[in-house]
Amino acid sequence: xxxxxxxxxxxxxxxxxxxxxxxxxxxxxxxxxxxxxxxxxxxxxxxxxxxxxxxxxxxxxxxxxxxxxxxxxxxxxxxxxxxxxxxxxxxxxxxxxxxxxxxxxxxxxxxxxxxxxxxxxxxxxxxxxxxxxxxxxxxxxxxxxxxxxxxxxxxxxxxxxxxxxxxxxxxxxxxxxxxxxxxxxxxxxxxxxxxxxxxxxxxxxxxxxxxxxxxxxxxxxxxxxxxxxxxxxxxxxxxxxxxxxxxxxxxxxxxxxxxxxxxxxxxxxxxxxxxxxxxxxxxxxxxxxxxxxxxxxxxxxxxxxxxxxxxxxxxxxxxxxxxxxxxxxxxxxxxxxxxxxxxxxxxxxxxxxxxxxxxxxxxxxxxxxxxxxxxxxxxxxxxxxxxxxxxxxxxxxxxxxxxx
Numbered sequence: 004x005x006x007x008x009x010x011x012x013x014x015x016x017x018x019x020x021x022x023x024x025x026x027x028x029x030x031x032x033x034x035x036x037x038x039x040x041x042x043x044x045x046x047x048x049x050x051x052x053x054x055x056x057x058x059x060x061x062x063x064x065x066x067x068x069x070x071x072x073x074x075x076x077x078x079x080x081x082x083x084x085x086x087x088x089x090x091x092x093x094x095x096x097x098x099x100x101x102x103x104x105x106x107x108x109x110x111x112x113x114x115x116x117x118x119x120x121x122x123x124x125x126x127x128x129x130x131x132x133x134x135x136x137x138x139x140x141x142x143x144x145x146x147x148x149x150x151x152x153x154x155x156x157x158x159x160x161x162x163x164x165x166x167x168x169x170x171x172x173x174x175x176x177x178x179x180x181x182x183x184x185x186x187x188x189x190x191x192x193x194x195x196x197x198x199x200x201x202x203x204x205x206x207x208x209x210x211x212x213x214x215x216x217x218x219x220x221x222x223x224x225x226x227x228x229x230x231x232x233x234x235x236x237x238x239x240x241x242x243x244x245x246x247x248x249x250x251x252x253x254x255x256x257x258x259x260x261x262x263x264x265x266x267x268x269x270x271x272x273x274x275x276x277x278x279x280x281x282x283x284x285x286x287x288x289x290x291x292x293x294x295x296x297x298x299x300x301x302x303x304x305x306x307x308x309x310x311x312x313x314x315x316x317x318x319x320x321x322x323x324x325x326x327x328x329x330x331x332x333x334x335x336x337x338x339x340x341x342x343x344x345x346x347x348x349x350x351x352x353x354x355x356x357x358x359x360x361x362x363x364x365x366x367x368x369x370x371x372x373x374x375x376x377x378x379x380x381x382x383x384x385x386x387x388x389x390x391x392x393x394x395x396x397x398x399x400x401x402x403x404x405x406x407x
Contacts, residue, residue, distance in 0.1 A: 015043040016074050019085040020062060021052045029295040030262055034085040034107070036211075037261075041114050046077045060099065061092045071100045083110055087263070090139045108135060108265040115268065123185050130178040131268045137171050202252040202365040204243075205279045207307065208288035209299040210259025213322040217288060217348035218256040221357075245358060249365045255282070260306045269309060280310060284364045285317040286357075291345070292326035318360055319343040325350055333360065340367075 015038050019031045035045045057063040081103045088106040096104045112132050119128045206214045222241040240255040289296050307313045324345050331353030336342040341360045346353030
């Protein structure tokens with residue numbers, strides 16, 4: 004979807020179907036941000052309620068006609084669905100609406116393709132795109148005739164679809180081999196850090212929560228920062244000196260997470276996300292000013308579980324406290340371990356508290372609670388304590404990220 008410089012912005016219609024999700028409104032707002040991040044301008048939003056998706060059109064034939072009419076009236080170039088569409092649904096909608104149809108997965112893949120800068124990032128995005136495209140070759144319905152014969156033109160008798168699948172399969176195999184080589188290089192670097200007993204910290208969190216701003220403030224790294232989704236894709240690591248006792252730690256800025264992050268991206272970015280898996284501490288950056296911050300926390304924890312990083316000690320970094328009218332501070336859990344730090348990465352408020360929290364995590368024993376093994380700690384079902392924020396919302400003072 005990325006447009007060349009000077010190309011007019013695509014006019015987009017957004018479509019969201021409410022299947023009873025509690026965060027339906029927030030998800031639609033996020034879709035608009037994703038569309039703008041990809042270079043489209045949302046012109047109209049069409050919603051509906053359904054108990055389940057329609058097999059043919061996802062929205063039903065009547066709603067499909069309504070979308071087609073709205074697209075014509077508003078001169079829409081592209082229709083973006085806030086859902087994952089099957090190849091058949093996408094093809095049927097394109098035929099009925101006579102417009103390009105994009106689902107949420109394709110939209111996120113397009114944004115990643117625009118933002119990837121490093122060689123590794125580009126390889127990972129291409130792999131994810133090809134894996135997604137392989138399921139959508141049915142869209143090439145005009146190329147299903149047998150290849151023409153003739154002098155010099157007699158082929159192996161493959162259909163165009165079979166040829167495309169074979170070529171994609173070969174490219175995917177090559178990309179996986181390259182990423183495997185890069186993964187081994189990362190592993191070598193991590194072993195070197197382990198030999199030097201270097202404490203490693205990874206910043207994780209929902210996209211646009213302020214991870215890169217915090218990373219720049221702590222390390223003066225100059226990583227690109229923008230008020231947009233997925234502004235940073237490539238993992239960047241820097242050394243951060245804390246004090247004479249701890250010395251320096253390695254802190255890494257990682258790709259942000261989002262609702263329904265495509266599985267192809269999670270798989271393709273495993274080499275990048277492994278920096279998170281092998282960290283000694285996760286700083287889970289949260290947009291403290293967001294109305295759906297608790298849902299975003301759970302979305303991040305879900306991805307952490309998926310990549311196998313849910314066992315790593317985690318501190319919630321409540322960012323943007325200046326916008327949320329909160330004060331810098333620290334909260335501890337029932338074991339007197341720091342569970343949450345309130346900061347503003349932009350103004351610098353509370354960063355000294357965050358540094359102290361990292362120092363404490365780097366110097367405390369791996370299992371500081373007497374009589375409690377790590378396994379039992381993961382299975383602890385004690386209810387967390389709560390406090391009331393300014394909105395009257397009950398917020399847990401500690402968040403368990405392990406399976407229960």
